[in-house]
Amino acid sequence: MGKWFPRIYDIAMTPFEQATFKKVRKTLVNEATGRVLEIGSGTGVNFPHYKKATRVDAIEPNPLMRKQSLKRIKQSRVRIQTYSVQAEKLPFDDNTFDSVVATLVFCTIPDPVQAIKEIQRVSKPEASLFLFEHVRMDHPLLGRMQDGLTPIWLRMCDGCHLNRDTLGLLKSMNVSISRVDSLYRGLFLAIECSNNTQ
Structure with a gap:
């Protein structure tokens, strides 16, 4: 993983966070209750928004992003x-977590199918899953543009796929989707669902 991407991530995302993302994060993260698993916590931007969780276990494979997130742990109430x-x-x-949070991370996971299987394994039956992801747009021209740009984008942005169909992936797994909110003409989706594994 490159060193430059984690260092500019927060700065690059600031306009989006101030315009929309912060509100979406706050709404989703505030719904997470009990013991919470956060997938790809990045620089810890979600940490201050946890209010109902009793504990958060946050995974982040990028050591530079994880290091940056430590300062935000101090801003959390949990x-x-x-x-x-x-x-x-x-x-x-197995069956450890009451809630799972994943924001802007499934685009970079090398094997998203295996990741969802693991999330389901460690989540309790009927655990709540809250996701906020950018996805391949359901638009003939814009979707193809995302497909064409993805190979370059992958190299520039630490393995980020512009054209991941995360909602379609969830629909193919054993989860119940209760709500999907679309932003920026479907480029970003806020998804609420629950684990159906027994």
């Missing part, structure tokens, strides 16, 4: 523990 692990192999027991 206990947060970070781990330098990947979503495809979570170091937690």
